[in-house]
Amino acid sequence: MTSPRADAGWQGGPRASRVVALNAAPVRADGACVLYWMVAHRRLGWNHALDRAVQHATRLSRPLVILEALRAGYPWASERHHAFALDGMSEHARALESGAVLYHPYVELEPGEGRGLFEAWAAVAAVVVTDLYPAFFIPRMQRVAAARVGIRVEAVDSNGLLPLTETSAPFSAAYPFRRFLQRNLGAHLVEMPHPDPLSAADLADAGDLGREIRERWPAASAELLAASDAVLAGLPIDHTVGRAPTRGGTAAARARLDAFVEDGLERYGQERNDPDSDASSRISPWLHWGHISVHEVFHRVAEHQGWSPARLATVADGGRHGWWGMSPSAESFLDELVTWRELGFVYCHHVPNHDRWDTLPAWARDTLERHAPDPRPWTYIPEELDAAATHDPVWNAAQTQLRSEGVVHNYLRMLWGKKILEWCEHPRAALEVMIELNNRYALDGRDPNSYTGIMWILGRFDRGWPERPVYGKVRSMSSEATRRKVRLDAYLSRWGSGHGP
Numbered sequence: 189m190t191s192p193r194a195d196a197g198w199q200g201g202p203r204a205s206r207v208v209a210l211n212a213a214p215v216r217a218d219g220a221c222v223l224y225w226m227v228a229h230r231r232l233g234w235n236h237a238l239d240r241a242v243q244h245a246t247r248l249s250r251p252l253v254i255l256e257a258l259r260a261g262y263p264w265a266s267e268r269h270h271a272f273a274l275d276g277m278s279e280h281a282r283a284l285e286s287g288a289v290l291y292h293p294y295v296e297l298e299p300g301e302g303r304g305l306f307e308a309w310a311a312v313a314a315v316v317v318t319d320l321y322p323a324f325f326i327p328r329m330q331r332v333a334a335a336r337v338g339i340r341v342e343a344v345d346s347n348g349l350l351p352l353t354e355t356s357a358p359f360s361a362a363y364p365f366r367r368f369l370q371r372n373l374g375a376h377l378v379e380m381p382h383p384d385p386l387s388a389a390d391l392a393d394a395g396d397l398g399r400e401i402r403e404r405w406p407a408a409s410a411e412l413l414a415a416s417d418a419v420l421a422g423l424p425i426d427h428t429v430g431r432a433p434t435r436g437g438t439a440a441a442r443a444r445l446d447a448f449v450e451d452g453l454e455r456y457g458q459e460r461n462d463p464d465s466d467a468s469s470r471i472s473p474w475l476h477w478g479h480i481s482v483h484e485v486f487h488r489v490a491e492h493q494g495w496s497p498a499r500l501a502t503v504a505d506g507g508r509h510g511w512w513g514m515s516p517s518a519e520s521f522l523d524e525l526v527t528w529r530e531l532g533f534v535y536c537h538h539v540p541n542h543d544r545w546d547t548l549p550a551w552a553r554d555t556l557e558r559h560a561p562d563p564r565p566w567t568y569i570p571e572e573l574d575a576a577a578t579h580d581p582v583w584n585a586a587q588t589q590l591r592s593e594g595v596v597h598n599y600l601r602m603l604w605g606k607k608i609l610e611w612c613e614h615p616r617a618a619l620e621v622m623i624e625l626n627n628r629y630a631l632d633g634r635d636p637n638s639y640t641g642i643m644w645i646l647g648r649f650d651r652g653w654p655e656r657p658v659y660g661k662v663r664s665m666s667s668e669a670t671r672r673k674v675r676l677d678a679y680l681s682r683w684g685s686g687h688g689p
């Protein structure tokens with residue numbers, strides 16, 4: 189499959205349903221530039237928001253400024269997350285070193301130091317484009333910022349294959365959402381963002397634009413962006429969560445994707461649950477940081493499968509297999525990448541407090557509350573869980589991998605959450621612990637998917653199961669059954685006791 193945009197000659201930006209105005213202010217025709225405030229879709233291709241910014245810049249004959257900032261004071265900011273984000277920013281600085289676009293990478297050296305930077309750029313711009321992202325502090329930050337400036341601020345949705353605003357309400361489970369996708373997704377599969385819009389467009393040169401702004405808030409140096417240990421040690425962030433072995437940035441993401449498509453994709457359907465098989469994509473950290481887009485991942489899979497939209501089935505029965513017209517294994521991958529991932533994005537888009545207990549389905553809250561006083565064979569305080577100091581070697585191994593590498597195998601991530609539910613004094617406490625550990629350590633944490641996974645542990649997007657102690661009607665999992673079901677001997681010898689976190 190080739191990118192329709194690349195083939196047809198690029199015509200412009202995304203469809204209207206991907207563009208959400210964050211204020212009622214107009215485009216200022218005499219503004220000096222178009223500002224792209226890159227906050228979530230941190231990439232230079234396959235990005236509807238960048239396409240939109242380029243479209244404005246072309247129509248208005250104005251240069252394009254890309255502002256990519258990294259705050260210090262956001263929740264869970266640590267060496268691990270900073271190093272990953274800085275890898276991406278460093279790549280962007282190199283790619284945009286020469287050329288018409290002005291790239292302003294800004295890294296806060298003290299919390300709050302960047303205050304006023306966005307407003308300063310907006311004061312000279314004709315229009316602002318930013319990324320629509322339905323979780324973490326981003327929606328609130330953007331709303332506040334948009335209310336403060338006198339020009340149009342647009343948030344553009346490049347989160348998923350389906351534009352979020354094409355849905356009118358959240359879905360309660362994967363099945364009805366899958367059926368919705370099967371009815372509505374086809375048209376969007378031929379509307380991919382441009383793989384490389386900055387090369388395709390003829391943009392005015394930014395020259396020395398915004399010199400005073402850049403003097404007041406200096407662009408991060410190459411040395412700062414290189415994120416050496418010494419640089420990270422000097423930043424006001426959590427130093428107890430160290431750098432993970434995985435590098436951030438689009439190049440690393442593409443290398444991982446290539447390896448997966450060549451070696452893992454056709455094994456995914458059978459082996460994805462086995463921690464000992466390297467059959468899952470491990471692409472979630474880059475998806476979370478926006479270093480790679482789901483559009484590019486889909487495109488790569490489609491290309492590998494020799495797929496074209498004509499292969500889509502006409503039956504929309506909500507079934508997991510047979511709709512895409514790809515191999516069973518590729519379809520199983522797309523069910524996670526598209527159905528499950530976008531189910532959570534749509535939920536977060538419609539339910540701003542998606543991380544709160546009260547948003548769980550009533551049946552799940554009722555049954556968990558009713559079973560909250562049940563005696564628990566084991567209970568642990570958050571510090572013991574954090575330290576991977578439980579009686580359960582499988583759980584300890586998963587927590588140790590999370591602490592050390594910032595990732596956990598998907599199947600074990602489910603077990604990890606279910607045991608936290610079982611071992612905390614109350615399910616509400618389990619929710620707090622899961623959010624804290626996941627978002628603190630996971631490279632892909634603080635994402636709509638984080639809340640899909642964590643809330644799934646507590647019953648969201650799931651159905652009732654036979655009633656049991658502690659879990660009530662919420663699905664339970666056990667380490668013993670996991671040991672029987674999936675291959676994890678090598679995993680346990682790598683992450684099991686002896687590996688100290």
Ligand SMILES: Cc1cc2nc3c(=O)[nH]c(=O)nc-3n(C[C@H](O)[C@H](O)[C@H](O)COP(=O)(O)OP(=O)(O)OC[C@H]3O[C@@H](n4cnc5c(N)ncnc54)[C@H](O)[C@@H]3O)c2cc1C
Nearest residue numbers: 468469470471472524525528529598605632633637638641
């Ligand atoms: C308690 C718990 C917490 C979780 N926290 C996160 C999180 O913070 N960030 C995160 O990205 N995912 C989270 N997940 C979902 C899932 O575990 C990861 O997305 C997956 O393990 C990432 O590995 P992968 O890239 O190899 O996935 P693959 O199996 O290769 O799947 C490809 C992509 O599909 C999406 N995906 C896969 N499984 C799921 C799922 N169950 N729900 C939603 N999307 C999915 C992810 O974007 C993933 O990268 C969590 C799950 C649980 C049970």
